Amino acid sequence: MMDWIDIGTIADIPRLGARTVETHVGQVAVFRTGDDEVFALINKCPHKNGPLSEGIVMGRKVACPLHNWVIDLNDGTALAPDEGCTTTLPLRDEGGRLLLGLTPAKKVAHG
Amino acid sequence: MNAVSRQRLVVIGNGMAGMRTVEEVLARAPVRYDITVFGAEPHPNYNRIMLSSVLAGEKRIDDIVINPLSWYAENGITLHTGDPVVAIDTAAKTVTAASGLCVAYDKLLLATGSKPLMPPLPGLDLPGVVAFRDIADTDKMLAAAQAKQRAVVIGGGLLGLEAAWGLKRRGMPVALVHLMPTLMERQLDVEAGTLLQRDLSERGLHFFTQAQTERVMGETRAEGLVLADGRTIPADLVVVAIGIRPNIDMGKAADLDINRGILVGDDMATSNPDIYAVGECVEHNGQVFGLVAPIWEQAKVCAARLAGDQIAAYATPALSTRLKITGIDVFSAGKLAAEDDADEEVIFRDASKGVYRKLVVREGKLVGAVMYGDVADGGWYFDLIKGERDIAQSRDHLIFGQGFAEQGCCGGAKAGLDVASMADDSQVCGCNGVSKGAIVKAITEKGLTSLDEVRAHTKASASCGMCTPAVQAILSFVTGADASAPEALCKCTDHGHDHVRHAILDQRLKSMDSVRKALGWKTEDGCAKCRPALNYYLLCAWPGEYVDDYQSRFINERAHANIQKDGTYSVIPRMWGGVTTPDELRAIADVADKFNIPSVKVTGGQRIDLLGVKKEDLPAVWGDLNKAGLVSGHGYAKGLRTVKTCVGSEWCRFGTQDSTGLGIKLEKLMWGSWTPHKVKLAVSGCPRNCAEATIKDIGIICTEAGYDMVIGGNGGIEVRVTDELTRLSTEAEVLEYASAFMQLYREEGHYLERTAPYVERVGMAHIKAHILDDDARRKALYARFLFSQSFAQDDPWAERATGGIDAHEFQPLAVVS
Numbered sequence: 037m038m039d040w041i042d043i044g045t046i047a048d049i050p051r052l053g054a055r056t057v058e059t060h061v062g063q064v065a066v067f068r069t070g071d072d073e074v075f076a077l078i079n080k081c082p083h084k085n086g087p088l089s090e091g092i093v094m095g096r097k098v099a100c101p102l103h104n105w106v107i108d109l110n111d112g113t114a115l116a117p118d119e120g121c122t123t124t125l126p127l128r129d130e131g132g133r134l135l136l137g138l139t140p141a142k143k144v145a146h147g
Numbered sequence: 148m149n150a151v152s153r154q155r156l157v158v159i160g161n162g163m164a165g166m167r168t169v170e171e172v173l174a175r176a177p178v179r180y181d182i183t184v185f186g187a188e189p190h191p192n193y194n195r196i197m198l199s200s201v202l203a204g205e206k207r208i209d210d211i212v213i214n215p216l217s218w219y220a221e222n223g224i225t226l227h228t229g230d231p232v233v234a235i236d237t238a239a240k241t242v243t244a245a246s247g248l249c250v251a252y253d254k255l256l257l258a259t260g261s262k263p264l265m266p267p268l269p270g271l272d273l274p275g276v277v278a279f280r281d282i283a284d285t286d287k288m289l290a291a292a293q294a295k296q297r298a299v300v301i302g303g304g305l306l307g308l309e310a311a312w313g314l315k316r317r318g319m320p321v322a323l324v325h326l327m328p329t330l331m332e333r334q335l336d337v338e339a340g341t342l343l344q345r346d347l348s349e350r351g352l353h354f355f356t357q358a359q360t361e362r363v364m365g366e367t368r369a370e371g372l373v374l375a376d377g378r379t380i381p382a383d384l385v386v387v388a389i390g391i392r393p394n395i396d397m398g399k400a401a402d403l404d405i406n407r408g409i410l411v412g413d414d415m416a417t418s419n420p421d422i423y424a425v426g427e428c429v430e431h432n433g434q435v436f437g438l439v440a441p442i443w444e445q446a447k448v449c450a451a452r453l454a455g456d457q458i459a460a461y462a463t464p465a466l467s468t469r470l471k472i473t474g475i476d477v478f479s480a481g482k483l484a485a486e487d488d489a490d491e492e493v494i495f496r497d498a499s500k501g502v503y504r505k506l507v508v509r510e511g512k513l514v515g516a517v518m519y520g521d522v523a524d525g526g527w528y529f530d531l532i533k534g535e536r537d538i539a540q541s542r543d544h545l546i547f548g549q550g551f552a553e554q555g556c557c558g559g560a561k562a563g564l565d566v567a568s569m570a571d572d573s574q575v576c577g578c579n580g581v582s583k584g585a586i587v588k589a590i591t592e593k594g595l596t597s598l599d600e601v602r603a604h605t606k607a608s609a610s611c612g613m614c615t616p617a618v619q620a621i622l623s624f625v626t627g628a629d630a631s632a633p634e635a636l637c638k639c640t641d642h643g644h645d646h647v648r649h650a651i652l653d654q655r656l657k658s659m660d661s662v663r664k665a666l667g668w669k670t671e672d673g674c675a676k677c678r679p680a681l682n683y684y685l686l687c688a689w690p691g692e693y694v695d696d697y698q699s700r701f702i703n704e705r706a707h708a709n710i711q712k713d714g715t716y717s718v719i720p721r722m723w724g725g726v727t728t729p730d731e732l733r734a735i736a737d738v739a740d741k742f743n744i745p746s747v748k749v750t751g752g753q754r755i756d757l758l759g760v761k762k763e764d765l766p767a768v769w770g771d772l773n774k775a776g777l778v779s780g781h782g783y784a785k786g787l788r789t790v791k792t793c794v795g796s797e798w799c800r801f802g803t804q805d806s807t808g809l810g811i812k813l814e815k816l817m818w819g820s821w822t823p824h825k826v827k828l829a830v831s832g833c834p835r836n837c838a839e840a841t842i843k844d845i846g847i848i849c850t851e852a853g854y855d856m857v858i859g860g861n862g863g864i865e866v867r868v869t870d871e872l873t874r875l876s877t878e879a880e881v882l883e884y885a886s887a888f889m890q891l892y893r894e895e896g897h898y899l900e901r902t903a904p905y906v907e908r909v910g911m912a913h914i915k916a917h918i919l920d921d922d923a924r925r926k927a928l929y930a931r932f933l934f935s936q937s938f939a940q941d942d943p944w945a946e947r948a949t950g951g952i953d954a955h956e957f958q959p960l961a962v963v964s
Contacts, residue, residue, distance in 0.1 A: 041961075041962055041963050042958050042961075043898050043961035043963070048955065048960055049955075049960065050697070050698055050955065051670060051698065052698040052699075053697075053698050055955060055959065055960035056959045056960060056963045057959060057962070057963060058959050058961070058962040058963060059963045060963070060964075063959075066960060068621035070671060070672045075728070077526060084712070085714075086714070087714045088708075089704035090705075090706070090710060090714075091675070092674075092675040092678060092679075092698070093672075093698065094670070094672050094673060094678070095281065095672065095916060096668065099674070101701065101702040101710055102710070104675065104714065106675075116817045136963070138963065144364055144561070
């Protein structure tokens with residue numbers, strides 16, 4: 037079972053930026069790319085738990101603000117040579133409203 | 148091409164000497180031989196000289212491979228790695244490897260190098276004792292470094308010092324034991340050796356000189372050394388680096404004439420005319436070899452002979468030595484000291500700057516040079532020694548270096564190498580014997596544009612790398628200014644910082660998109676490296692016009708606070724010149740209480756840091772601080788940070804001027820400015836320099852006569868003492884000159900380049916030309932700085948605490964219960 041929670045609109049998120057959502061599974065970062073795609077990830081870098089929402093967004097990636105690991109927004113994996121993965125969450129755009137799916141999409145062991 | 152007529156060349160030894168000879172053979176007679184190479188190590192040919200850089204973490208193994216496996220394939224060379232030759236049958240003309248493989252030869256080349264010299268000490272066979280010779284040794288040392296163990300190095304020559312420094316850089320406590328009273332005694336005189344020991348001691352190495360090792364302690368593994376005088380040095384890793392001896396095993400196997408090394412004649416042939424030998428395994432005219440320059444010469448002669456040349460003859464060239472320890476510059480060539488009455492020594496010493504030079508002159512010619520500290524003129528002296536040039540004309544100025552001796556005036560600080568005045572036959576790369584003329588020729592004829600290309604075509608700077616700046620300077624000189632910044636800004640572009648900055652101005656590019664479009668960026672929205680850089684360059688180029696791109700700022704500059712490792716922030720209000728009031732302190736205390744801020748600390752820049760503030764509390768914290776008159780200290784910014792001061796003439800009995808007041812004026816003038824990297828100032832009220840102005844980006848030291856301005860200092864990872872810019876007589880002048888330098892740095896600095904490397908890169912002469920020599924230029928810089936500041940001095944805290952700017956930054960998008 038997945039709950040789809042209305043968290044706001046895409047206009048609430050700066051382009052090439054992110055906002056956070058407080059949830060029972062922890063803080064979630066919601067990203068908006070230059071092409072207005074949106075992605076939701078647990079707001080922790082697989083390296084040292086840096087808040088990814090504070091990083092610089094480029095293409096479909098974000099650079100962690102603490103040590104510059106680059107995380108793929110699509111699947112949460114760290115760009116080589118770094119290894120690790122952040123949990124992603126499903127996110128839907130329904131009539132301009134962003135709906136966050138609140139059972140984690142997949143559990144991936146941290147590398 | 149007739150394959151049948153090809154002869155068989157077998158090379159034993161897959162190292163630098165052997166493969167350089169093969170390269171030279173291929174260049175001269177590409178189809179003469181079928182070539183088979185045997186190597187004992189399981190690697191392709193790599194640059195052994197650079198192992199010390201691998202150890203120090205400056206290079207990776209991949210970076211030091213000279214001939215990758217593809218090179219062997221492309222040149223039709225059969226390579227057997229990890230398979231040492233064990234027998235040579237000179238009658239049947241075959242070699243047999245450990246694997247049993249047997250290969251016939253027409254010509255055999257021995258290039259088996261050397262073995263580490265191991266003293267006859269008890270305990271040397273214990274685990275934990277290593278030599279420093281190959282990749283396997285280096286791996287062992289790195290493993291020990293990772294385990295954070297202690298190391299002791301035996302041997303204070305080039306190799307031992309580089310090993311010790313590499314281990315130190317890897318975080319190990321390192322002691323070094325040396326038999327002689329001073330370090331590198333074969334390359335340096337006593338004075339230079341003593342300076343070297345002093346500088347390395349300051350960097351944390353521990354020295355035991357005149358120390359004879361008695362034995363290695365330990366039962367099952369090395370636990371340290373016992374010296375002959377009874378002292379013990381505990382250690383988990385013992386590195387033996389007292390020297391090398393020629394590896395003559397193959398010479399014995401082939402029954403060749405042998406002394407210390409395998410004996411060769413001027414033609415590089417051994418006592419068997421079908422067997423040649425090169426490199427560290429040979430002995431020529433009673434001499435054995437460890438430096439790369441004579442070995443390259445041997446490779447050249449040997450290859451010529453193998454290619455059919457009947458005349459080529461080897462003679463040992465003059466040698467020079469440099470030490471590869473970052474930040475320590477040592478050079479020597481020829482005689483180290485006067486040997487008799489006919490030799491004269493000329494000595495120059497500047498103890499405070501750590502500069503020492505000694506020249507040895509005989510009968511109007513330079514015959515030796517020892518340099519410590521500043522070695523920029525080493526190549527020039529070496530040329531004079533090798534060329535046996537008559538120096539009678541310039542003898543009196545010779546010690547001050549090329550610029551002075553040839554022009555008779557110093558003309559301010561010399562900014563690097565003067566390429567234009569270098570003779571064409573002047574040697575640039577000592578390892579590979581490449582002259583300036585050869586480099587210029589290759590660049591112009593082959594249209595080379597990058598350092599890597601120049602390396603590939605000429606070999607210049609391809610061995611030890613010490614001459615890289617000189618090769619770079621020549622490349623820039625020949626191809627124009629662009630090449631001086633070959634390093635691309637990031638992976639999104641091939642252009643360097645300078646090119647991008649010029650294009651922004653020349654093409655009047657005023658947005659990040661237009662820069663990326665005009666310069667052919669490879670990515671749509673750049674990356675975390677170029678976006679902040681472009682944002683700054685545009686902000687600096689078009690003050691008042693360009694609108695700051697918030698999403699291209701690092702988080703600290705978005706949140707106007709410093710992110711900490713737990714995701715909380717630190718808040719530092721500005722304290723002008725380090726001066727505060729009871730009311731301000733009360734406000735800070737109240738804020739700390741009200742928001743449960745866990746840590747309050749005084750910073751190194753004379754301010755107070757509130758650590759552990761939650762992001763959502765930041766606007767409210769700032770609001771309360773604002774009410775007490777406190778504004779952002781920009782402790783998070785690539786911009787003006789602090790202006791540190793001492794109390795000066797207002798209180799101090801030594802103070803000569805109002806240093807506190809001047810510091811406050813400077814801070815009020817400069818706060819809010821964005822710069823390539825952070826900028827810190829200090830004003831000291833007298834030469835005792837309590838504000839530590841000589842390690843700041845801009846420092847002012849007050850004297851009775853006025854104000855000394857110094858620039859380009861840094862107290863960070865690599866400490867750099869400032870250079871003196873000028874002496875000024877009024878506060879107004881200080882404000883003008885400091886602003887002019889600030890603006891010059893803003894306009895020319897590469898993003899994330901502090902003033903210390905900036906000053907080193909452009910040179911003091913360049914800076915003086917803009918700020919001292921030309922009043923109009925300085926005043927224009929000052930005016931541009933003031934104009935830029937008119938848009939910069941808004942307190943970012945107030946804008947966010949009460950102005951509602953960037954409110955989304957500090958609140959979650961949603962809270963799901």
